[in-house]
Amino acid sequence: MASSCWGLPDFLCSAPELSGSSLRQMRRSIDTGFRDLVRDMSPWIDAATAPLQKFLNGLESLFVNSPWIVVFAALVAAAYGASRSWRIAAGTAVALLGIGWFGLWADSMITLAMVTVCTLVAVIIGLPIGILSARSDRAQRLITPVLDVMQTLPSFVYLIPVVVIFGIGKVPGMIAVVIYATPPMIRLTNLGIRLVDREVIEAADAFGSSERQKLWNVQLPLSLPTLMTGVNQTIMMSLSMVVVASMVGVGGLGKNVLQAINNQFFTMGFLNGFALVAIAIAFDRASQAYGKRLQRHAEATDE
Template identity: 70%
Template structure:
């Protein structure tokens, strides 16, 4: 290869990269502009997201300060109501009991509060955007590339702008988790609505349904199983991102895993990892079972 390059012009052997001075100047201009934006609007942005801090602190307080037996009973009741499966319900009770026995109950409650808030925010953001995408090919063409970037960007990269704007703390971690976890919610909402049978929509048109009535009474109910799959994926991605977000001040199990990595504590890392896996399995099995029930119900009504 060396002899071949020696025979060809330098332009063909060495990629014509932009010179370092131009790149440094461009980087400095962008970084300075972003820092200037943060200095100018940082306080306003902090005030805007303050309700998230209050809600997260409130939910953490409820989960951590409520007696464990009440939280466990509530979780078991929710899991049974969603899944109607005794194996999943008993497995939930045993897994949460095991987490409590190894002394990770409070950290698990903090993580549950974070995942709950992130999931709720992702649903509130994702469903409306998914509906807009489903109703407009142009909107889908604009949003899809953005979602591609959000899903392929390394998760650590999200932390840089978030920390620059908000600093270290729970809210920056929450925002980073939402950015990472919301794309499946948007995509599957869009997909679910687009997959609704055209004949059903034509029947709704024949009965004189407006666009809002079709969305509310036909498309959303039929798309609900797919939307539930989106919620499932959002929860899984939130749990995956919690460990990364612990680098900027998010507490709970993620922080313990990070400390275990830094100090090479195998047992601590394993126990906290087991707790995260247990929560993930509980959410996954419950939401999947609930989605299957919705699917059967939909088939009975519209089959």
């Protein structure tokens, strides 16, 4: 029997779907099984995340409780050491002074500790996976779809399994940030190693270099500028995810921005957003300048 739906049969007018009871039963079974599995593995999960929690708490305490002038001098010195530019160091100093002037120093240090730990973890995870992708086409074909999913999946979706597994707190927020920030490190590590000149690799082979020697003495040094771009993008991704991670208990500037959104506090949101942008620009300029220095050094070595 035809319906009014363009004269087509009824079964072609509506998309096929499970019945409501079947769908509810399926979701209930999956959710219950997942919760039971997490409950059984919770001692192992807590033991695995405890060192990360201690490291984050220690770094956060160091940044927050140290005299502000010491932290200020260390950050400005780090910016100058990475960039060798007084302009970037002065810009970092102005940004930090502005953050302190508006009373956002403690929250900024909490965010800075979170971003530092997340960046370190993302680099530690992303670097070996990127090397594996560069050395094996099969591994690259398997890893690339996973990276595509990680980068296209809405960031809020990360929070659902993370909260179910780890609960509310800093560690689940940090894990969500790491998931979001790791793909650029993997992709750019893979790209940097694959872009190393084949003639250089052949010369290393001619001198009898092993695969490990080629990796550490040739490929990684020559791909350092690209690797630093990966670190730069990882930092930017971490900072962009901080506000979302504040929904699961991460403090700092992200928490303040979320409160400003919920309560429509324009000034509060703008000032905390300014602090996030200032930190991001300082990190971006310093890491980019460091990458350019590595590039010039690599070119000078080749000549």
